[in-house]
Amino acid sequence: MDMINSGDTAWVLVSSALVLLMTPGLAFFYGGMVRRKNVLSILMQCFIAICVLSLQWVLFGYSLAFGPGNPFIGGLGWLGLNGVGLEPNPDYAATIPHQAFMIFQGMFAIITPALIIGAFAERMKFAAYLLFIVLWATLVYDPICHMVWAVGGWVRGMGALDFAGGTVVHINAGIAALVAALVIGKRYGYDNKPTPLHNLPFTVLGAALLWFGWFGFNAGSALGAGALATNAFVTTNTAAAAAGLSWAIIEWLKSGKPTMFGVATGVVAGLVAVTPAAGFVTAMGALVIGLTVSIVCFFAVSFLKPKLGYDDSLDAFGVHGIGGIWGALMTGVFATTTVNSAGANGLIYGNPALVFIQLKAVAITVVYSAVMTFIILKVIDMIVGVRAGYEDEMMGLDLADHHERAYTILE
Amino acid sequence: MKMITAIIQPHRLEEVKKALYDADVNLITVSEVLGHGRQKGVDEYYRGSKESGNLLRKIRLDIAVNENFVEPTIKAIIKGAKTGKIGDGKIFVVDLPQVIRIRTEERGEKAIG
Structure with missing residues (x-):
């Protein structure tokens, strides 16, 4: 019988709480970016996601994602946590209670749909939003999660590396964000330039909470308190720092001054990019991943978006989609078995094939997420209408x- | 000289500014105000208790102009602010007996532009 390790269990439970904190962190990160007539709607969308998806996960989401099933989706055997007890499940984590693994994964299932909010901010009807997160979690997140992470999953069998969710969380949500922005359309009056941020300090506070919580996200994904968690912790911090600094330098060179918004955005891009890599690369690998991801994301949000004219309002695609894809590919370059014997060597360690395996995993996620997100939004549009009315959008x-309302003018 | 004061919807401000610049009216003062006309505001709820008839956010523009700019200014504000729905706002035009530019102490029509 497997033994529960108290150190591992403590770390995974603390990490679960850290990852939970990322969703309110995201709420402030996004909430600061919208106009003030919409800040509560963003906070609400994030908070209600915690409420709704926590229940979805324990009722049936966890079973669909990790339960025994076929290579594409789990079965219904673990419905209502039936059979998911306090004994370890050695398939996933041999030294912690099965429910500790379950609740840790649940926090990922909560934040992933919430990331997409950035694409349709300020204009989606609340009822449509609720339908969207439940359907998207069930029909997109749970199957992708199963394919990439579950025992017997299709993508997992290919040998693709995704330490903490670059594919499952960030590429998945980022692509869904692009599709959502295209389906719902631009905000009225959107002129291919950002609307003014109503509270930049909120955005910085949110980025700080995300950075803090991300240690749970990445280092917690080691599922134990030891060497691998430490490596992931160090790579996570290094990549975030490098990306924040390089975004500032890019702005300094491009537009004359480094901005606070730029550094906050860069830090988040760095965290996104290091997510698949955290437990497979060295700190020096993470440093290069961080320095380069800002270049790619900066290009995406300041050239590609205005050029193509889609209204990904808060750059959910530009940061999470693009940064996630960059991170997945860079994992294929910098991964080394000296860090993690369960991983693989990447391009610079003599194994270029890993880049192609990573590319394949990215492509599968992109196609599946894009097609399913499109269908889900079209169906919701037929039932309740996705978009808020013109007057509601104008009033906020x-x-x-x-x-x-969030703020008063008079007392 | 006239003082033109307009109360408009906040989300029309950019359009109104653009129309004013196109009409060569470049000096405006903008402030945020609260009020309601026929709309009667919107109900709000805090922990279950209703507060009805709350005031709506509006934007107030104050523009001092010489006589030949009165009509172009009015037309520009209408062009930018009109949606045809209740809540578009109002324009008030009042006589302005004196204007003084503080920096130069110029008075009257010279001081406006």
Whole structure:
């Protein structure tokens, strides 16, 4: 019988709490970026995602994602956590209670749909949003999660490396974000330039909470308190720091001054990019991943987006989609078995084939996520309508959808 | 000289500014105000209790112009702010007896532009 290790269990439970904190962190990161008439709608979308998806996960989401099934989706054997007990499940984590693994994974299932909010911010009807996150979690997140991480999963069998969710979380959500931005259309009056941020300090606070929580996300994905978690912790911090600094330098060279918004964005891009790599690369590999991801993401948000004219309002695709793809490919370049014997060697360690395996995993996720997200949004549009009415959008979703406002002018 | 004061929807501000610049009206003061006309505001709820008839955010523009700019200014504000729905706002035009530019102490029509 497997023994529960108290150190491992403590770390995974703390990590679960850290990852939970990322969703309110995301709420402030995004909430600061919208106009003030919509800040509550963003906070609400993030908070209600925690409520709704926590339940989806324990009722049936965990079973679909990790339960025994076929290579594409889990079965219904673990419905309502039936059979998911306090004994370890050696298939996933041999030294912690099965429920500790379950709740840790649940936090990922919560934040992933919430990441997409950035693409349709300020204009999606609340009822449509609720339908969207439940359907998307069930029909997109759970199957992708199963394919990449579950025992017997299709993509896992190919040998693709995804330490903490670059594919499952960031590419998946980032592509869904692009599709959502295209399906729902631009905000009224959107002129291919960002609307003014109503509270930049909120955005910085959110980025800080994300950075903090990301240690749970990445180092927690070691599922134990030891060498691998430490490596992931160090690579995570290194990549975030490098990306924040390089974004500032890019701005300094391009537009004359480094901005606070730029550094906050760069840090998040660095965290996204190091996510698949954290437990497979060295700190020096992470440093290069961080320095380079800002170049790619900066190009995506400041050239590609205005050029193509889609309104990915808060750059969910530009940062999570593009940064996630960059991270997955760079994992194929910098991975080394000296860090993690369960991983593989990448391009610079003499194994160029890993880059192609990574590319294949990216392509599968991109296609599946794009097609399913499109279908889900079209179906919701037929049932309740995806987009808020013109007058609601003009007045702001805080008053229109929630009958409350964030700030007063008079006392 | 006239003082033109307009109350408009916040989301029309960019359009109105553009129309004013096109009409060569470049000096405006913008402030954020609260109010309601026929709309009666919007109900708000806080922990279950309703507060009705709350005031809506509006934008107030104050523009001092010489006589030959009065009509172009009015037309520009209408062009930018009109949606045809209740809540588009109002324009008030009042006589302006004196204008003084503080820096030069110029007075009257010279001081406006």
